[in-house]
Structures are given as C-alpha cells and as structure tokens.
Amino acid sequence: MNLLRLLICWLLLCAAAHAGTLTQAELARRFPAPLVVGEKSADIPAWPLFKQNGTVTELVGYAFESADLAPVPGFAGVPPNLLVVIDPKGTFLDVAVLSQHEPVFLEGLGEAPLREFLQQYRGRSLGQGITVGGGKGSLDGVSKATASVRIINQSVLSAALKVARAKLGFAQGRDPGRIGRIRMDVFAPLSLQEMLDAGLVRHVRVRRGDVERMFAGSSGAGLDAEALAQPDDVFIDLWVAWASVPAVGRNLLAPRTWTRLQGRLEPGDHALLVLTAGPHTLTGADFVRGSVPRGIVLRQDRLPVEMRDLDLEPRLADGVHLPADEMLLLRVIAQAGLDPACALDFALPVTRSKGIVYPERITREVAFSYRLPEAYYIAPERAAPAWQASWKARRVELIVLGVALSLLAAALWQQRRLVAHARRFAWLRRAWLLFTIGFIGYAAQAQLSIVNLTGIVQALRAGRGLDYLLFDPLTVALWAFVLVSLFIWGRGTFCGWLCPFGALQEFAGLAGQALRLPQVAVRRVLDARLKRVKYGVLAAILLAAVWAPAQADRLVELEPFKTAITLNFVRAWPFVVYAAGLLLVAMVVNKAFCRYLCPLGAALALLGRVRLLDWIPRRAECGTPCQTCRHRCGYNAIVPSGKVDYEECFQCMECVVIHASDEQCAPRILERKRSRTIPIVPAPDTIDRRA
Incomplete structure (x- = not known):
C-alpha cells in the first residue's frame, strides 16, 4: 500500500501531456524548396504553401493540423493529430500522422496500416463525400481497427472542410457532397x-x-x-x-x-x-x-x-x-x-x-x-452523423449480439430452471463461454476494456464530447447491457459470462484440471489482500488518465485484452509472453488475473454496489453450520457467515447449483434423511399386555 501511495503522489505531480504543434520551421523542413511556407493565417490555423514559378508566386495549397480544427477524440479519449495538405481546389495532396493514441495502432498492428490508410486520401476531392468501407469509391478500412479509422476519417474531413470554407470559399457548415x-x-x-x-x-x-x-x-x-x-x-x-x-x-x-x-x-x-x-x-x-x-x-x-x-x-x-x-x-x-x-x-x-x-x-x-x-x-439528403455508417455496416453482428444477450438475460432471470440439472448447466455454460470467446471476442471485437473508461475520463477532462464511442456499436451495445446488469446481478454478469479473456482463463483452468495440475488454493487472508491490488491498479490508471495521459497509455497494458483478443497474440513478444503467462497461471490459480489485477473488474465491482437484488438464494443453515458452498467457491466470494460477497462474485452459479441439488446441499440432504425416518410405534398386543 505504501508503494501505491507513492505511485499516486507521483502521478498527481505529473503534468498532463500535450501534443506539440508544428512550427513554420518544422513545416519548412517537411516541405523544402521549391516550396515556400507562408505565415500562419490569422483567421484559421493553416499555413499557405507557395511555389515560385518564374516571376509568379503560385499558391500550392494549405497545410494544417487536424487537432487544431477538429479534435475528435479517439478510443483513448485523445484526438489523433494529422498533418493535412489540400490544394486550392480542395483536393488532398497529403495526410500524415503527427501523433495518435489509438490502442490498436500503438502496439500490435503498429502505425504502418494507419499510414497505408492515409495514403488513400491523395488525389481525392472534398466534394466527393469520402467514406470508409462504404463500397465502390470509398476508402478501404483496416482490419481490427474499423472504428478507429472512421474517427480518423471524420477528423481529416472536418478539419479540411473548415480550411476549405475559410480559404477556398466552400460552403459554410455543409459537406459539398451533400447539397441540392x-x-x-x-x-x-x-x-x-x-x-x-x-x-x-x-x-x-x-x-x-x-x-x-x-x-x-x-x-x-x-x-x-x-x-x-x-x-x-x-x-x-x-x-x-x-x-x-x-x-x-x-x-x-x-x-x-x-x-x-x-x-x-x-x-x-x-x-x-x-x-x-x-x-x-x-x-x-x-x-x-x-x-x-x-x-x-x-x-x-x-x-x-x-x-x-x-x-x-x-x-x-x-x-x-x-x-x-x-x-x-x-x-x-x-x-x-x-x-x-x-x-x-x-x-x-x-x-x-x-x-x-x-x-x-x-x-x-x-x-x-x-x-x-x-x-x-x-433537395439534398439529410446528412447523417458519421457514426451511423458503423451501425449500418455491423447490423448483422448487432442482431446476433442482441439475441444472445436477450437469451442470457432470460436464462439468468430463470436461474432455478437454468441450474435444475447440474450436468446440463455445466455444458450450457461452457457453450456460452465458447460463444463469448469466438463471437464477442474475436469476431465482433467487442472486448470491453479499461481503455473505454480512460478514454471517457480524458475526453471529459478536455471538455470534449463522447460521440466517438458510437463509432464502435457492438462495444456500446455490450456496455449498455452490462450497465443494466450491474443494477440486477452486479459485476458477475460481465466478468463471468461476457468477458472473452475471462472465458479464456476459465478454459485454461479446466485444461489444468484435465492435465491434473496441482490447483493452488490461495489462503483466505492472502487472497483478501491480493484482491485489493486491482483497486490500486484502477486508481493508478485513472489518475494517470487525468494527470499523465502518456503514462496511462503504458499502464493500461497491464490489461492483456488487446494482446489476447484484439490482436489475437500477433504482437511484440513481451506482450505475448505476459498474456500467455497469465493464462498459464490460470491453469493452477483460478482466474488469477480477474481476481487480483483486472482494473476493469475493479471498476465494475465498485459500480456493482448499486445492485438491487441479492439474487443468490441462501438458507438459514448457510454458514451456520453448513460451509459447503464456501469451500466449493473458487473465488472465495462467500464469507464464513454464508453471505455472498457480490463484489468478488463471478456468477459461475456453482453455489446456486449446490443450493438446488438434493445430492450436494447439506441442509437438503438432511431434510431428505429426516423425511425417510420410520417412527418406532409399539405393537397393539404389547399395549394390551401392558394394560
């Protein structure tokens, strides 16, 4: 805890990281002779570029930074900053990366796919109505980064249109591609x-x-x-x-x-x-x-x-x-x-x-x-918000996710029927976890992350809106379900059923048992202390998001989700070793990362305190004297009194299965034995003789 206090104090002293702005000298280095960089315009932050043609000085175009004109937050809450150059007719001459904090482009994919994406702007006109992945004539997206490149496209177009309106006479407030x-x-x-x-x-x-x-x-x-x-x-x-x-x-x-x-x-x-x-x-x-x-x-x-x-x-x-x-x-x-x-x-x-x-x-x-x-x-078609294209493009996946979440909610609401047959429930749960890994994780790329929260923190800190979240519709839909589930069941619905990396850990644990690896049962005192670590990690990340965004980008790497799910382990070897190591640990220590390190789990545990229901059934005998559920709980989420600690419950429902089982629940077994006891009644002739 002393180390945690020192870390927090250090973060509080850090200044917020600010993206630097280009100077005229830096632009002159980027655009050498015969080009000449003029003075920055007084009315809009853009530099004119000139070329000497004989005795005539020709205007070649305007260079500007997207963050100065259209600071659209990315998924880390920080706007990408791009150098954009357009000619006097509104045609893109170049678009280049100055800085960006998109998680998918920081590591793993790297910036190379982003630079290739930006090269597609060259030669395209602002009047064309440029879109991403919209069919013929649109820009090709980047696999696993569709939402990010849509945000970048909005940044480029919004910034370029502002310069075109101010300097080239383009229509004020409208995309020239959407006019009568x-x-x-x-x-x-x-x-x-x-x-x-x-x-x-x-x-x-x-x-x-x-x-x-x-x-x-x-x-x-x-x-x-x-x-x-x-x-x-x-x-x-x-x-x-x-x-x-x-x-x-x-x-x-x-x-x-x-x-x-x-x-x-x-x-x-x-x-x-x-x-x-x-x-x-x-x-x-x-x-x-x-x-x-x-x-x-x-x-x-x-x-x-x-x-x-x-x-x-x-x-x-x-x-x-x-x-x-x-x-x-x-x-x-x-x-x-x-x-x-x-x-x-x-x-x-x-x-x-x-x-x-x-x-x-x-x-x-x-x-x-x-x-x-x-x-x-x-008449022109009404201009739709840029994020709507993402929802239309992924409508099939949204339907699949919506149906799946509806089935899950119905099943969890009817928990007695769900756990009526222990063996059937075990296979149903494993099938769902495979769906979580395959569809929610790898296919839909809807792994929720602490980056979602740090992005919101940084966007609000900078006074920006949260519209950027709508560029990733499946993540928005899943977050909506999770936030509702927090009021009903608490943290466990996401951590136990909807987290792809959590599901990977659960299967790693099953594999460890199948291989007969020794299962480490962490002593309860140590377990309680280790569970506090994730709250320290959460505090450090959120403080860094406020005071030192550059450090936050590093701290969020404690989460292996990007490596294991978003990038499918195709990443630099230290990240792969870390993520794979956590899965190996999960083979002998039940979901160790989720229990002790996960900052998102810590955030959901805190938010889950608004839970309205104590939905796990308990009996008077639970804890006094029966301790079956407590000893069988792999998360140590049941205290000696028999009460459930919902902040540490992963909704595996093993205790609910035990509670409903005539073979596993001690109070029910005792009731059955009592019901089978034959009372000793004296024979009639014996009574007569006594009389």
Missing part, C-alpha cells in the same frame, strides 16, 4: 413575366432616396446632392437569374449564348446572370473581364461565395426585352458548394467618400435574397 442538385431535366417555355412570377428571375429596384436613408445618421449622410434633390429617381434597376438552370437559361438567353455557356461550365459549376440599368454600376471603370466584380457580393450561410466573370457577351433570347446597361454572366465553381436548396443572399456595396486629402469612406449595402423554386432542384 439542379434538375437538368425540367424545362418548359416561359415568358419573362412568367419567370418573374415564378421567382426564377429576381427584380430589385433601388431609388436614390432609399440609398440616402441607408446613410442616415452617419457621416455619409447628405453627400449625394442628386439623392437629396431627386429622391424618387432610380439608383439601380437589377435583375438576377440562375442562368445554369435550363428552365431559366434556355428561356432567358439566346440559343448561341446558352450553348457557349454550357461549354464553359464544368460539372457542378453554376452560372448567374446579372443585368443592371441606372447610374450605379457593378463593374466600374477599372473592371477587367474574367475577374471578380466588386459591385455585387454573394453570400450563403453568411459566408462570401466568389462569383467570377465568365468573359461572355450574353445575348437575350428573342422576345425578352430588358432595359439593361450592363450584363454579366458570373461563374461559381463546384468546389464552392453553392446549395440550390438554400437562399442566395446578395449585397450591393455603396460607398461614399467625405474629405479630400484623407477621405473617410463610408459603406452601406443594399441587401436582397434570391431563392430558386423547389421544382427546379433536387
């Missing part, structure tokens, strides 16, 4: 008035007096003499239409202009037609064709979306007459993620100057919106 789509098959001849009535063309008229009122109360008020003298005169007449929609473009534009427009747009691009009349223009005298007009701004979800002139001279269709002084066809690239299902928010900046030497510039905006009617686009 223009219906190219919908067309009907429409007149200009019919398009105006349907909302396909938006007309806005602003008078000079309207503009003057916008500047009221500011230093820009009263600077336009014409607005004061003639407030009802038109300042600007403006028409906006979604020209790449066939029902708009084919009716509004001349056939030749429509054909040329189609040839200039790439898949997913959009074109907007803007026509204006009046003294205010959108381009100005210094406007260059092919550039971005400064006189009109488009926003969606409060984020500016770039509109660039297509350098086409649009001509209107015959019969369409608009008094336009300027006409522009503006292109919005597909990567911008413009969503036809959402409103387009336009603004016309109007600037006035006051003063001569250093004039003060005052700007106000004429704002209006344009929404495409529903008949002309296909």
Whole structure:
C-alpha cells in the first residue's frame, strides 16, 4: 500500500501531456524548396504553401493540423493529430500522422496500416463525400481497427472542410457532397413575366432616396446632392437569374449564348446572370473581364461565395426585352458548394467618400435574397452523423449480439430452471463461454476494456464530447447491457459470462484440471489482500488518465485484452509472453488475473454496489453450520457467515447449483434423511399386555 501511495503522489505531480504543434520551421523542413511556407493565417490555423514559378508566386495549397480544427477524440479519449495538405481546389495532396493514441495502432498492428490508410486520401476531392468501407469509391478500412479509422476519417474531413470554407470559399457548415442538385431535366417555355412570377428571375429596384436613408445618421449622410434633390429617381434597376438552370437559361438567353455557356461550365459549376440599368454600376471603370466584380457580393450561410466573370457577351433570347446597361454572366465553381436548396443572399456595396486629402469612406449595402423554386432542384439528403455508417455496416453482428444477450438475460432471470440439472448447466455454460470467446471476442471485437473508461475520463477532462464511442456499436451495445446488469446481478454478469479473456482463463483452468495440475488454493487472508491490488491498479490508471495521459497509455497494458483478443497474440513478444503467462497461471490459480489485477473488474465491482437484488438464494443453515458452498467457491466470494460477497462474485452459479441439488446441499440432504425416518410405534398386543 505504501508503494501505491507513492505511485499516486507521483502521478498527481505529473503534468498532463500535450501534443506539440508544428512550427513554420518544422513545416519548412517537411516541405523544402521549391516550396515556400507562408505565415500562419490569422483567421484559421493553416499555413499557405507557395511555389515560385518564374516571376509568379503560385499558391500550392494549405497545410494544417487536424487537432487544431477538429479534435475528435479517439478510443483513448485523445484526438489523433494529422498533418493535412489540400490544394486550392480542395483536393488532398497529403495526410500524415503527427501523433495518435489509438490502442490498436500503438502496439500490435503498429502505425504502418494507419499510414497505408492515409495514403488513400491523395488525389481525392472534398466534394466527393469520402467514406470508409462504404463500397465502390470509398476508402478501404483496416482490419481490427474499423472504428478507429472512421474517427480518423471524420477528423481529416472536418478539419479540411473548415480550411476549405475559410480559404477556398466552400460552403459554410455543409459537406459539398451533400447539397441540392439542379434538375437538368425540367424545362418548359416561359415568358419573362412568367419567370418573374415564378421567382426564377429576381427584380430589385433601388431609388436614390432609399440609398440616402441607408446613410442616415452617419457621416455619409447628405453627400449625394442628386439623392437629396431627386429622391424618387432610380439608383439601380437589377435583375438576377440562375442562368445554369435550363428552365431559366434556355428561356432567358439566346440559343448561341446558352450553348457557349454550357461549354464553359464544368460539372457542378453554376452560372448567374446579372443585368443592371441606372447610374450605379457593378463593374466600374477599372473592371477587367474574367475577374471578380466588386459591385455585387454573394453570400450563403453568411459566408462570401466568389462569383467570377465568365468573359461572355450574353445575348437575350428573342422576345425578352430588358432595359439593361450592363450584363454579366458570373461563374461559381463546384468546389464552392453553392446549395440550390438554400437562399442566395446578395449585397450591393455603396460607398461614399467625405474629405479630400484623407477621405473617410463610408459603406452601406443594399441587401436582397434570391431563392430558386423547389421544382427546379433536387433537395439534398439529410446528412447523417458519421457514426451511423458503423451501425449500418455491423447490423448483422448487432442482431446476433442482441439475441444472445436477450437469451442470457432470460436464462439468468430463470436461474432455478437454468441450474435444475447440474450436468446440463455445466455444458450450457461452457457453450456460452465458447460463444463469448469466438463471437464477442474475436469476431465482433467487442472486448470491453479499461481503455473505454480512460478514454471517457480524458475526453471529459478536455471538455470534449463522447460521440466517438458510437463509432464502435457492438462495444456500446455490450456496455449498455452490462450497465443494466450491474443494477440486477452486479459485476458477475460481465466478468463471468461476457468477458472473452475471462472465458479464456476459465478454459485454461479446466485444461489444468484435465492435465491434473496441482490447483493452488490461495489462503483466505492472502487472497483478501491480493484482491485489493486491482483497486490500486484502477486508481493508478485513472489518475494517470487525468494527470499523465502518456503514462496511462503504458499502464493500461497491464490489461492483456488487446494482446489476447484484439490482436489475437500477433504482437511484440513481451506482450505475448505476459498474456500467455497469465493464462498459464490460470491453469493452477483460478482466474488469477480477474481476481487480483483486472482494473476493469475493479471498476465494475465498485459500480456493482448499486445492485438491487441479492439474487443468490441462501438458507438459514448457510454458514451456520453448513460451509459447503464456501469451500466449493473458487473465488472465495462467500464469507464464513454464508453471505455472498457480490463484489468478488463471478456468477459461475456453482453455489446456486449446490443450493438446488438434493445430492450436494447439506441442509437438503438432511431434510431428505429426516423425511425417510420410520417412527418406532409399539405393537397393539404389547399395549394390551401392558394394560
């Protein structure tokens, strides 16, 4: 115990481990000449990468750390940190590991499979809707690490989308792969008035007096003499239409202009037609064709979306007459993620100057919106949470687990029927333990672990959510059942029936008995002391998870579950020797690891104190004088008084079998003997003679 106190004090003094962040110098080392690393952006933690091409400096892309932008916790509660590089079109140039704490990639599998997985991002676009293991076009997962790579995929995409939204004009708050789509098959001849009535063309008229009122109360008020003298005169007449929609473009534009427009747009691009009349223009005298007009701004979800002139001279269709002084066809690239299902928010900046030497510039905006009617686009599918893909992919395994757990709960609830025949119960239990090892352990990879708890501790400590747990549906389902069972039966349901490594130990014990190895019965005093060790191990791991996460990663290796179950003993030899050694010990000492070292068992024992039922039947004779169950209990979970210590009970139900047996339970045997006793009654003639 003194050693335990010293360990706890040392952990309390340790500082929490923080992942380092990249510096500009480190990035320069990773991206040498001819690339140049620019200064980190002020608005978002990303570094621009440039390349000198003759006399022109070209933007190659942006480099950033996923943990800075999307700290999605992994299964150790710590977010993976990845170096991500995307080009100006939103295509991945590289994704590399900076740090990660995923248990399956720390040892055993190692980082090599993770690095191979990350190589699949190269050349893929953010607009593709990248998924893991979803069929054709998706990323290939990693065996035994499906949930981890799904979390990593979410980290990469979430971080990259944030940079793309801030720097490349991608849609704010949405995956560009999940937006509305223009219906190219919908067309009907429409007149200009019919398009105006349907909302396909938006007309806005602003008078000079309207503009003057916008500047009221500011230093820009009263600077336009014409607005004061003639407030009802038109300042600007403006028409906006979604020209790449066939029902708009084919009716509004001349056939030749429509054909040329189609040839200039790439898949997913959009074109907007803007026509204006009046003294205010959108381009100005210094406007260059092919550039971005400064006189009109488009926003969606409060984020500016770039509109660039297509350098086409649009001509209107015959019969369409608009008094336009300027006409522009503006292109919005597909990567911008413009969503036809959402409103387009336009603004016309109007600037006035006051003063001569250093004039003060005052700007106000004429704002209006344009929404495409529903008949002309296909609404996007509602974006499902990323973890739902894991549940769909493993629905068969979830059904199998759900049916199995239901059968187990029903059997344990009907314990009298379950143990009615001792031999049949023994074989049923062994069959279930084989299912636990084969399906729950190796097939479903649903071995519960102390790592599940340390991950929650570290996530809560860092103020992160617990959504990452949903990426492993079978573990979530099993934990849900175990937590409910704690209220009914206590710790034993998991430790005795649902723990794959515990089942391996139980079979190791049976093998030891079959080989006639000497079975070590630990003296009760020593046994009681050794049982306290697992609580010290639990305390050390949880304290490390809070104060020294790097040490927690090492301490959780006291649990052999990852070696024996998750990685199937395919691991570095010290870990294999440790796990195999525990099984060898279990051949002579009944489930020694579970009883003395298991931190998860200690946690469940503490949580099991909320148990509502004393479900193991007892008699008045139990303990006084009968000690049969106590001596037969391989876990020393029955005290001399006959009371069951549920915190150390593994629900093997041997004592329940004894309690129900006429051949093993001493009080029942005594009752049977008494029922068979023939009372001595004097013969009638003897009574007569006495009389």
